[in-house]
Every structure is written in structure tokens, then in C-alpha cells.
Amino acid sequence: MGFYIIKRLGLAAIIVVIAVSLLYGMIHAVPGDPLSIVLGPRATPEMRAELNERLGLDKPFIVQLVTFFFNVMRGDLGTDVFSERPVSEIFFSQLPFTIGLIFLAIGWSAAVGIPLGCYSAIRRNTWIDKLTGVFSVGTITIPSFVVALYSLLIFAVHLKWLPAIGAGNEGDLLDQFKHLILPSLAVGLGWVGYLARLVRASMLEVLGENHIRTARAFGLPERTIVLSYALRLAILPTVALLGVGIGYMLSGAVFAEIVFARPGVGKLIFDAVITRNYPVVMGSVIMTTILFVLSTTIADLISAFLDPRIRENL
């Protein structure tokens, strides 16, 4: 297992370097003049030249890239061109909001989707299975922004049960939780369907395997067979999917952050791209990439822990 972890982390590091290099190139290839956007129409040539030098845009691309990696290795993600605050400080001030949103969204969708998929597999081809199928496909197909808007109109505007915008008062956990309910509903609803369908398919496959038949022949209770024998194997693809899902949502939650006017990493990157705030874009992108790769690596390690066949295949 130790060797497996080392190999997996090495692979993760290579992925981070390649992904960030590609993204760096793409960001610089986007047309547009960051200096005009940052300095505004009244900027003098001297002011433009100074900012150009400060951002390192006067140097060849490869020099900029190497300098960027060198600085990152020293823990320096750069400085925001507008506020002159360290990018790491800005990123980590936004990260808890996104992490909170993602975990609540994934948490509630897993809490509903996994049992739904299990139950559906056990009751295969019954009306409950069919109803679950319709519900799952329904949640997958409804766009998240539609869920966001309707949930806002119903629960915030008409019923006034929940707040519409913001992240809640600092230090007031209940208030912060209230502010998380609607965004996590919008972000997580689609995942309920995905997880239910995935777990159902895996469960059906596992329930047909020899060791399950053997367990039944030994007269073990059905609940023990489903929860202790079948689900442990059937959950593996779901664990991998959750790993990717968490990484995806790090920047994918941007729509929820805009619609609900919440702070977060997705919104931070979105605003920085619009304003061509290169240091914030790059610093946030590299951190997001690292977190993405980390979450998928952890998911892989959990899968390997649950299924020894996986760690032998790398």
C-alpha cells in the first residue's frame, strides 16, 4: 500500500505540472490587454510600462512560466494587481466558502442518492425501481441554475424561510448554515440522480456475483448481505466519482456563487479572468488543480484500500 501511495502521489505531481503549464499558456493566449483593463482609460504610457514590468509580461512566455513555478515552490502565488494582497491570502479566504458548499452538496446528495440506488437495486423492476429511475433521470436533467432560481423564488422570495444572498454572518453557524441550504440544494440535486443510477447499476452487478450467492446459501440475513457484502464493492465506482465530483465542484460551483451572491473560489477565478488579473487567475488555478488532483488521489486511495485488486494494477 505504501508503494502504491508513493506512485499515486508522483503521478499527481506530474498531472499538476502539465495541467498548470497548459492553463498558463491558455490564459496568456486569450486576446485582450490586461493593462488597459487594470489601469483604465486614463493610464499613461509610464503607468502601463510599470505594470507590464510588475506583472512580468515584458518577459518571454517560458521565462514567465518558469518564474511562476519557482515562486510557487517557495510558497509565493503572486500578488493581486488591484488590492496588492497576496494571492494565497485571497484564495484561502474564499476556499472555506466553496469547501462548505461542496461538502454539504455532496453530503446530502450522497445521503439521498446512495440509499435510493441500493433500494432500487434490491427492488429491481418493481414500481418503486421505476419511480426511482424517473426521479433520478429528472434530477440529472434539470439544469442547476433552474433549481437555483426556483428554489430562490419559492423559499426565499415567497415563503421567506431562507435567505437569498450572501454567506451569512461570521461566527453565526446557524446563519451560515441557512445561507448554505439553497445553494447546496442547487449544486447537489443533479448528483442525487447520478449517484442513485450508479449505485443501482453497481449493486445489480455485485448482487449477481458468486460470493453473494454463497452468502445467501449460508443463510445470512439479506440486510447483512446487502450492506456488508454487496455495498462494500458496489460503492467503489461511487467513491471514485465523488472524488472527481468534489474536484469538479471547486470551480464548477461558480454559477451558485453568482446566483446566490456568495463568495467562493469559482467566483474569484471568474472575476479574475474577466478583469485579466493574471496573478489571481494563476494562483487560484494552480491551487484548484492541486485540490482537484488531491481529491481524486484520495478517492483512488480509498478505492485501493477497499479493493486490493486496484492497487496491484497500477
Added chain:
Amino acid sequence: MPATNAAHRHTSIVRWVSIQRVSAVAVCLILLMAMPISPLLAETNILRIRNYSDILTLDPAFTKSKNEDIINECIQNKLISYKPGDEWGWQLMAAESMKQVDPTHIEFKLKPGIMFSNGFGEMTAEDVKYSFERIADPELKSPYAEDWSVLEMVEIKDKYTGVLVLKKPFAPIWMTSLSGISGTILSKKAMMSVGEKFTTTPPASSGPYIFKEWKPKQVTVVVRNPDWKGPKPDFDEIHFYPIDDEKTAEIGFEAGDIDFTRISISSLEQYQANPPKNATIVNKPSLYYSWMGINAENPMLKDARVRKAIQMATDIPSILEAAYFGQAKAATGIIPPGLLGHRAKTMVAPTADPEGAKKLLAEAGYPNGIDITLDCLNKSTIVTQAQVIQASLAEAGIRLKINVHESGQFWVLGSEKEMGEKVKDIQLITNRFSSQPDPYWYTMWFVTDQVGVWNWERFSNAEFDKLHTEAAVETDPAKRDAMYKRMQDLMEDAGCYRFITHESAPIIYRNTIVPAMSPEGIPLVRYFKKA
């Protein structure tokens, strides 16, 4: 067996009790969360304002957006400020009196007793001198240096009195340099204590409210200043929420989370028909100006008759109906109503004349029409503008291809520095600028020096340039008015511009407050009252 049964029963009871407890907690939580939140918030003495973006700096020398000026007006002072109401004008703020001694000398006297927070003492003429000369100093590289470029020096007469000495007369000084962001007075001592540099945390405040905290992308909070000697502000705290999406702001308002916000033009009609309970909707004229530019140096458009045919073929009422839902009026030039130099009407009628345009094209040697392109920004209103222009030009035989650009790409299209000779490839372009409430700042982008910088139509006219320079130093309002009107005539007559609209600024606010706004609907938050 009986022992097993008893154990089983005990387990069942324990489980049942646990279920009951969990259910009770869940019900309490649901009830707690289901409590309507708005009444609770309404009882607090907090004013909640929506800003369209987060602050990046509160240093007036480096302000990036109007939002920062809005907050600065609460926590700092200027000698004079914009007067709330529907007419553009100024009123005294930190100054007890202001006197134009002669065209190049303005004497001011500060109100005594205006204190800076954090123990930085009373505001004096020295602070005024420091603040204005700091922005004017080329070493600082402030983008607002031009506001004070005519400032020779601030002469201090005594603790509260000083004289602004100008290098030459500068008419816009009252409505822009003094009333705008560049007129903000900072504490010299406080600035020295932070090395003359700060971003989002001012070292000292002097307004009726003082800065409390800034939570990035969440909220900026200002609180009542206990040392404020003027009329007591009505609110304990003001929270400024950065919400860039207008639809989100509208939902936030309806949900009771904010008290004052600008709304989208597309929602205005619906709100006017069905206003939310206890809310007021107003529609203010904005200082924006939107136009279609026609590149005078493009080979296809060098002939003025072709440019004029395009002007004539563009139907403005259709654009206003489709892109602005009929809620904005046609522009008569670049200078909006309410400002000096606003023209009563355009030279070319707003309604299209396709037959007249066809005739002009034929005279120019294009009896079968022309194929041209229009570049525009990827905002829905602007793309709709472009589509309507495409349809109306088609009626005159002008076949238009629309190129939609993302903002970073769009804002360099006419820049020679970035695009080189390609700037001459631009044919038509829709554009939208905003400005300060003085005509000087409207015409400055269209002088010959700005060709290839912000003058993307490459319009160049010696009379225009001369008038722009002269109008800046002319202190007679009637003469200035005539000069700016003439300048817009020259722009239109060159065939380089088709003026579209000044848009509008619809606003919604709760009836529990009495807002104060500039004529363009910018909230002057320090003057807000409770109803």
C-alpha cells in the same frame, strides 16, 4: 430465551427513544430555520445597499469603480459634494464656504471640529493641501492626476482656510475635481503613519460613518462615527453587498436581504406593474452614452456619403424597443440631459430613412448596397442593439456581419498600440462609455490625440479640438453650452457617429428608508434617512 427477548425489547426501546429525540431535534431545527427572517432583520438599524462590484481599494487616488466612491462618501469628506435631487449641482460638505476669487483662485474655509478617527485629530487646510497635491503629483501615478493637472498649489492661509491656485482656469473643477472622488480629503498624519499607501483599510475616517471591516466578496461594513459633530446619521451600520448580477440583486431585494439596489431595465416594466410590497421604484437618467461608431479611415467608409447612409439607415426607436424594452430615450449626442451642452435634437432623425440611405449609397457608387462588419461586446443588450442595427441596415441594402467579442478582446480593438494597422479594419462598432457630470469629460475621448487610443472612429477635426481646449477654460456657462453643442454637431456631421441612448438607471428601494441620490441614481448614502 426470555433474557434474549428482554435484551431485544430493551434495544428496541432505546432505539425508539433515540428516534424520538432525533426527530424532536430535527423538528426544532426545521421550525427555527422556517422562521421568516426578514422581520428580524427589519428590526435592526442596519441599512443594506447593493453595490455592483466588490471594492478593490478605498484610496481615492486609485479608485477603480463608483462603488468605492459611494463608500468613501460615507466615511470621508470632500469640500463640496453632489447635491441630492434631480438637477446636477453641488453643495457644501466639509467646507463652510467656497469662493471663486478669480478664474484661477478658489478660496475655501473648512468647518471646524471635523475629526479624523483613530486619534488623527481635526481636519485642517493642511489635509486638503496634502490630499489634492498628492493626486496631482506625477510621482504617485494616480489615474486621476488629470483631475488636478491644472492645480498649481494649495496655499494655506490659516488652520481652516486655504486657496486653490490653478495654472489656468478650469471650468470642470466644481463638478468633477472637487465633487468627485479626487476631491476626497484624507488625513495627512494618518497617511504618513501608513507610508502614504493603503488599499482596503483606510488609516482614518472623518465622515458621519467610519470604516469597520471589509470581507472580500461578502460585505463592506461602515458604522456610525461617535465623533461626528454634524447631524446624527440615522443608521447604526451600513452594509454594502457586492452583487454583480442585477437579477440576483432583485431576488435579494424581494427576499428582504437588501434595502436599495439598481435593477435591470428588463425588469422595470414588471416592477412598475406589480411593485413589491412597501417598495418604491424610480427610473433615473444615467450618465452613460451609447453610440454606433463609423470608422472614417476604413477604405470602404472613407466617403462621407457612405457613412451618412449608415447613419440614416439605422433605426434608433427599434433599438430602444428591443434592447431597452422601451424604457430608455434616444440620445441627441454624447452629452446627456441635465448637463451643459446637451442638444435638444440630432441632425439626422432617429427614425431610419432607408430610401434616403439607398440614394446616398448609389451616389457614392454602391447602387447594390455594401457588405460591412460591426464589432460589439458580448453583453446581451449590446448584442441585441447589433441585431436590430443589422435588420435596419438590411432595408437600405447594407449587409452587416456582426462580430461579438469578449470584454478583454473588445477593449483593445481600436488601440493602435495593441492592434497596429488593424484598427483601420474596424468598420462599425457599438460602444458605451460613462462619465463625470461635466461635458469636458465627454468630449475628451474624441479629440485627434485620442485617435487610435479611445477614438476608434478615427474622427479628427481641427475645430473640434480647438473648441475642446477652449471650453475647458471658459467660465461663462452659456458660452460653454454653445461650444459643446457645436462639437457634437461636428461629430455627427462627419458621419462618424450614430447616437443611440443614454440608457436609464432604474432603482428599487424599501419604503422604510428615504434615499438620497444624484440625478443619475447613484446613492449618496451618508444622506439616507429612516422613513
